[in-house]
Amino acid sequence: MRKIAILSSKGGTGKTTTSINLAHGLALTGKRVLLIDSDPQNTIGIVFNVNPEKTLCDLILKRRASIVKVREKLHIISSGGKNLVDTEAKLMKKFGKEYKLKKNLSHLDGVDYVIVDCAPSINLINVNVLTFCDEVVIPISMDFLSQIGANQILGMIDSVSKSYNKNLDILGVLPVYYNEKRKISLETVAILKDFFREKLFNTYIREDVNLKEAPSFMKTIFEYAPDSWGAQDYFKLANEVDKR
Numbered sequence: 001m002r003k004i005a006i007l008s009s010k011g012g013t014g015k016t017t018t019s020i021n022l023a024h025g026l027a028l029t030g031k032r033v034l035l036i037d038s039d040p041q042n043t044i045g046i047v048f049n050v051n052p053e054k055t056l057c058d059l060i061l062k063r064r065a066s067i068v069k070v071r072e073k074l075h076i077i078s079s080g081g082k083n084l085v086d087t088e089a090k091l092m093k094k095f096g097k098e099y100k101l102k103k104n105l106s107h108l109d110g111v112d113y114v115i116v117d118c119a120p121s122i123n124l125i126n127v128n129v130l131t132f133c134d135e136v137v138i139p140i141s142m143d144f145l146s147q148i149g150a151n152q153i154l155g156m157i158d159s160v161s162k163s164y165n166k167n168l169d170i171l172g173v174l175p176v177y178y179n180e181k182r183k184i185s186l187e188t189v190a191i192l193k194d195f196f197r198e199k200l201f202n203t204y205i206r207e208d209v210n211l212k213e214a215p216s217f218m219k220t221i222f223e224y225a226p227d228s229w230g231a232q233d234y235f236k237l238a239n240e241v242d243k244r
Contacts, residue, residue: 003114004171004241009122009152013139014154014176016043017211018237019117021230022137024220026237027074031112034067035215037079038129039119045078046213051117055080057087060128063104071220083148088124098164101128122156130160137241139205141184144176170199174237178204196226203237 006019006082008033016039025037037068045051057080061067078085091097108114116129130136136157140150150173156238161168179185183210205211206229206239214224221230 001108001111001114002135003116005116005126005129005133006137007126007130007153007157008120008139008150009116013120013141014074014211015120015139015207016041016117017215018137018139018176018234019115020044020176020215021221021234022048022238022241023113023115024071024074024222026113026115026242028222028235029069029238029242031073031242032060033074033113033115034108034111035074035076036050036114036116037077038116038125038176039079040082040084041119041200042079042081043215044076044117045081047218047220048076049218050076050078055083057083057106060087060091060100060174062123062124065195084125091124091128097124098127098131102132105132109216122152123232124155127160127164130157130168131164133164134167137171137174138172139140139176140188142175142179142182142188144188149216170196171241172201173199174201174203174205176205177207179207201237201240203233203240205233205237206243 003095006015007017009120023033023043027033039172048070050068052068054064054066055078067075068185069075138150138153208228210225211221211230214221218226221234
């Protein structure tokens with residue numbers, strides 16, 4: 001079982017879009033996938049139109065959550081929305097607070113991939129996610145501020161790796177909103193290649209309005225626009241992740 005966190009310290013980097021479409025892309029290749037939302041915005045629950053009785057809040061504090069099947073071979077655990085903020089406050093008072101998610105999912109089986117969509121912040125919930133996961137995907141949009149956000153995430157990954165999870169590593173850095181006709185895209189990718197080298201994915205997620213429209217129809221890109229650039233790129237990413 002591979003456990004992958006999708007993480008960025010900056011909003012608007014395609015983090016949740018990547019989580020949803022990578023998870024569904026892997027499911028379409030025949031992998032059994034559990035998608036966990038650890039962001040208080042609860043976007044994944046909204047996109048898949050589910051409102052389960054037990055959420056990530058219950059998993060962290062009470063060891064149980066509702067695992068909901070949303071597509072063939074794809075299940076989700078919703079975040080609990082704003083309740084996750086209160087959960088984090090309660091978690092602060094617990095012994096071994098950094099290991100709660102890992103401990104409470106220790107008996108998880110029957111899954112090939114766990115994909116965790118993280119909030120764009122450095123907080124205790126994300127520390128729990130990184131302690132549980134072994135790999136991290138960092139989406140980076142084609143702008144300077146996103147590069148700064150990536151540096152902050154690298155610091156967090158390094159800190160968690162040293163303190164709680166020596167197996168934690170970067171699976172790959174993912175360029176998103178890429179447009180080969182724009183100078184900023186070419187310059188940003190050149191910087192990423194120089195810095196991350198083999199950690200940079202060969203797949204770039206191109207700009208595609210369909211990726212923004214699909215969630216409003218409660219669909220993944222593969223359902224909303226299966227012949228689009230977005231669908232092509234995320235399916236290519238799913239295969240690249242599976243081979244890495």
